[in-house]
Amino acid sequence: MERIPLSSYPVLSSQLIANVAYFTDFIGAVVAVLCGIIFGKYMQELHETKLWFSHIKQIEQEISLRTEAGLYYSYYKIAVHPEMSFNNTVYAFLHDNSTEFPRQINLFERFNIYQELFLALLYKFLISFQLLRDYYLPKPILFYVYSCFTFAGFGVTTLFFLAWTLTRSWLYGLLVFTWMLVNIDDSTRVFFTVNLRENFALPFFWLQNACIVVMLRRPDFILILQSISLVGMSLIIPRLSSTVTSFLLLQSCSFFLVVFAQFCQPMCIASICTTFNISSILALRLTNKIERGPVYTVLLKLACIAALTFSLSWFSRYLLNAEADSHIWAFVKAKIGLISRSSVPFESALYLCHGAFAYLDSDFFRRTSLNGCFPLFAAGIVIVGLITLYSLMKQYRDRDSVVPIFTDCFGPEIIFIVIQSILTGIVAIFTLRMKYLWFPQIAVVACIPPLMISKCSGRYVVQVVVIAAITTLLYNHYGIYKEQLANEQEFYDPDTVALMEWIKKSTQPLTSWSGSMQLMAGVKACTGRYVANHPHFEDKWLRDRTLQLYQMYGRKTPAEIYAILRTHKVDYIILEDSICLAPSTGCSTKDLVDTANGDMLEYVMSKKINSEDEPVRLRFCDRIRYADGETELYFKLVFENPTFRVYQVLDRNL
Template sequence: HITISCFKSVIIGNQCDEDPYILKRRANLDLVELPNGVRTRRKGLNLQKSQAFKYQPPSSANYGHVLGGGTRYGSFPRLFSDSRSSLNLESNFDPVLESQEDDFYNSFEKEESCRTSEDLYSSIGGLSAGPQKSRNTDGSLCDRSNEEASPLTDNPVILSSKNTQTENEEIIAREICQGHRVNGKPNGKKSSSTTLMGKQDSVTNDRNSTSRRSKPIIFLQVANRLLGVVVMIVLAYHWAGYLAQLHDNQFWFVNIKEVKREISFRTEQGLYYSYYKQLVHAHSLDQGMSELRSDTITEHGRTINIFHRFNIHQELFLAALYRVINFGLRPIFFYIYSVFSLQGMFLCAMYLITWNLSGTWLSGVLMTAFLICHRMNVTRVEFTIPLREHFSLPFIFSQFFAIGLYFDAKGRKYEKLHLMAIYLLTFLLTVTWQFAQFVLLLQGLVLFAFALLGILENNKVSKILATILGAIVTVWYLQFYQPMVLNSLVVSLIPVAIVILQSYNEGRVRRPGIWNNLQWSIVKIGLGIISTIVINTLLKVLSGQDADNHIFRFVQSKFGFVDQTDFETRLYLCLPIFQPLPWQYYLAMNESGSMSLYCAFVILEVILIALSVFWHWHHKAKPEDKASKHEPTGIYHWFRSNPDVDFIRDRKMSQGWCFHIGQSLILAILAMTTLRMKCFWGPYICIFASVMVCHPGLWSFVVSKLGGGRGNWKLTNLLRHIILASCIFALYSSYKGRIHEELEDLKEFHDPDTVELMEWIPKQTPPNAAFTGSMQLLAGVKLCTGRPLTNHPHFEDKELRHRTKELYQIYARKSPEEVHDILVKYNTSYIILEDSICLSRSDKRCNLPTTMDLTNGHIPDDGIRDPAHLVHAPHRRFCDEIRKGQAPFTRFFKKVFGNRTFRVYQVLP
């Protein structure tokens, strides 16, 4: 039995007055004989652990009513973190009772909020200085200021009807509240339950009535969820069909011939699709896999394992699936429709994240409307189908959703299921895209930092990181021990983060407080990052792996450390997709108001998270530390006392919510620095914009200010759903004409020069003839003709980058002898020169001829000597001079094909 006294508060529903102090009283309490023979303690009340603080108020319009006419307060996370410091133990106590009370206190503290139930009644003693009021069963207030003190207790207490031993006490207590009993005796007023049997019958009838009422409510909830799922599936189906229609309108894909379809897969797209084509047309799947494991066509003169070098397991899966069930489609249509189907899964992942954050599936419909309106700034799948990002993004956002669910899950009942889902999705997103490791790195940093700040649970974060590491190791194995996978930064970060998080104990903070916690958090995050870099460097030195060094040089260039003569860095920096996000992107995303809504949402939630963290850090401080002049208590005091921020204080921030905020912020920074990475940020803009429109805390605050009552959730939900429907209708009206124009804009793929070249090569060249040219063109040569290549656009291998640098001397200022020696070194049979490259001009020195001049230390065509060590080239540009057919060139090269765009020369022995 436990005696509990809440000073300055009564716990009603989900609201508590400030921080209730739980006092353990261990005095020689006299037992009182009640009229029904039940014995209880004077100045106290019998409570069991399962009875504590369970009450559902009849009316939610006025939460937090305080005995004696006090003020209303909101609830805070970790409500009882400091309550033990104020416990007063008296001299006489029973060790058994003490153990029971400790168990109760621990279970109560873990709840971190005031639980609700229908079976708690209030009984009020007579020690309050002012008039005391409590609630009747009908929700009205009963004034007991003139009543005498109850013989049950001299202090404010709370009773429960869960235990049969105290049921008669509860009857008396409720009658006191209703005015039917004074001084423990009936006062002559009519009582609805004056006997134990009558009370039990009343409770039984109430429960049966509640059960009958709850059945239709449960049915409506299930029906609502099923409707939301059906709407999601319908939207996903139409979204995939919409993208497929746009692709067909762009290329007239259904009606053009096969070579045009394949040519439409530009650059590395053609390279990836060529492996799918090879697997489909092989005599058997095993034979096709064997050929790819010992490939001599992709890099002529080298035998490479395609599964080791490239992320093409999705092509293997689709080829195997096509052999089993192809629906009567040609291989190329089966391939593109599979990718568009994945985009339907992508929308489902975004829809579920939106639904989970907002609490209503209608916000998922609004998110879909934003997605359609800003399609060009979110995805480019309709004209770049085989790119790796279109296979990986659906799994990336599905993993985001799974992690958010895991953080919000209560208990450990489905923990293994959550972790299995995270493992599977992490494996799929990593095996389908080589850049996914950088997404996981950023994700690991968010999880690590938020755990150290106290926003996320250490144990859950450690389990997620370990699960991600297991998925990465699985990918490493399936890619035939690809060293770039294990030598990635995320693999070095995860063990460091787990060790720091598992060794971190909040209770060991030497000097609690905001400033001290902030300092220690920054130190630990910095220590983790430095340790990660050191471990990663050691791993690369020990394994001799440096294939990804060009990525770090590219990152350095983003911070201003640019070597203008570095060939690899210039190839990246000169591509528009690797430039910073242009201002037009922000304007385009704000046409529908989505960018403004996103910014408002993120700013609001970041402030809430920061205030929650600061409150938690300040709450851990000792009283003398809180009163210290060194602590910033001004904002804390305002946050606790200002009634105008009630909706902020009532806002219960979930860990999954915080995870999505952090993930969105770090992906926003990535997208702002690199245009290609906007595919990660755009979906979150659509998600958060729709969530902001129906923000439950915001609209609850608006309703309360309009006089609708703080707890009027029916009016709040009605209002936010009306706003959602209005926004959907407004977007439909604004963008309907534009979408119809896109669907009616019919085009046809037209590239006759490339088609002529691809049809000439298989007719006029031997099957083993190796070709040299631009990386973008050669991928199409392999796809359309199957001829060996000397270089290709997959730029993730150090030796291939060096080979490309040498072969690109065909666009530099080199003599025919030097170029011929290089081509013979790589067994080149033919070179393909493109006038669009050879004669190109650029104000920013970003054309390929200028890049080769700077790489060779020559002054480019603009005549500017920058850097200062540049010199004039001794020869004219090879690609331009060879067209003249002069003697030095005709001795080594023979022109065999030409049109308006391409010139093909045979390399003579």
């Protein structure tokens, strides 16, 4: 038997280590995919338990897609129709007049609906195979909804990879998945909103972050947080300025591709992300060779970036007349106290009064602390912050030092993730719905303390503790999971179902409708009728029109409302008593209309008006309830149930 030379043992040993590493990475990749599948299935089960979705009628399924979700689904419904070819679908979307009737708009420019087009094409492709068509493919709406849950699972898989690349161990990816699972109410809203745009965007955002983390070792609003984090890191580590500039340039190029795909939408071109990236690239390039003190250099760069950003932003908005996001800036100013809430316009007040845009509830911190996630996140922020601060102080004292001291503990990729999580946290505290962007980052940053401890006390000891924590959390959550699935509910909204069925049977397909924004999305999704307003608010013209149409809940005369509706070519209006008779709180829809009109609010009126004052005009929605000679000249009641009243706008020219 031939003997193996001793000199070959190191080679064999290194090959064995490499094979073990490849096998471990393969196992990690499999676990990442399984985590995504489990999470997506969990979302589907929660959704099914809440609505009994797969067993109810299609019209009920469509009604359950509330507000914007119904609007986006309506475009998938058009595209997936058997009689709609790809060319016909694209043409219909490019020249749509059913969404803001009679105005014709380019849907690709106004909305991000490429996902709906892709899923419709995929469904048509799969249904062409008889085996799939006969035995496996569900109805189009089920395919659409389940595809959304698949994207949610993909998001968890990409988040797994982000934690893996940051910590160099897929075990922490599994820990992040576990935290996402046990903090389900704070980590995602997919199981009750289904198809909102964040569900499709976040997986690629986490993937983009993972790529940045990998590259640092050798994306409109969310993208600006990422850009600021990169610039902040370049100020802390000046030697990475050229790398950060390259990232910003690459991000800007990809963002402009999105702008191009949305037919050069002015709001995207003039967005703060675009101007900030261009300003940062110019400032970092122009100040790259300044050799003054570090503090002076940082302040100079910050001043240059701020001045260029505001200048470019003002110039681009002026040049393009971009007002589509003006309501967002008014909302932000009101949130941080720069303007009073009473002075914000109607469209911004709608956001301020919406629960999803309220301040983050304090119970969030208690819930996320029970399983150790938030305390570890806070510890990670403190550890990274203190070490970075100490390193910078040492570096400023020792001008000859090139490499920061913190590189002995962690790399710049951790600083990037920490800065981004802090920025996102600030936004989330002011806007509740942003917690679904913040919590995944909390989970990732929470992996930093055990990672730091492993460098001191040994990797295997910490890994055993992490495995024990994962096992305990999953075991405890299994009981909650069983309780969630045992709480079976069913979709029940007979009045809305009756309304939609009546519209489909009793009205012409080409009629136009107006009502509350959320209801109009349902009308379009369920019946395909033309609508005059809808919940997607990123257009100044539409916001102004919505305020005019909402005068049906204001103190206008029938003649005034009739003139408004005829101007906008509305054939039918739907009035809801839940809006008309809602208590006056200052935030009800009718209160917002009164504020926009300069009328006194009801709850203020009850305190100030006495019997000797002039009588207050009835709201139109209430006045029309009691049919008289004036209202019958303009409107005809054609449908009524306990929730809705439908009136036909009469043509007085006939």
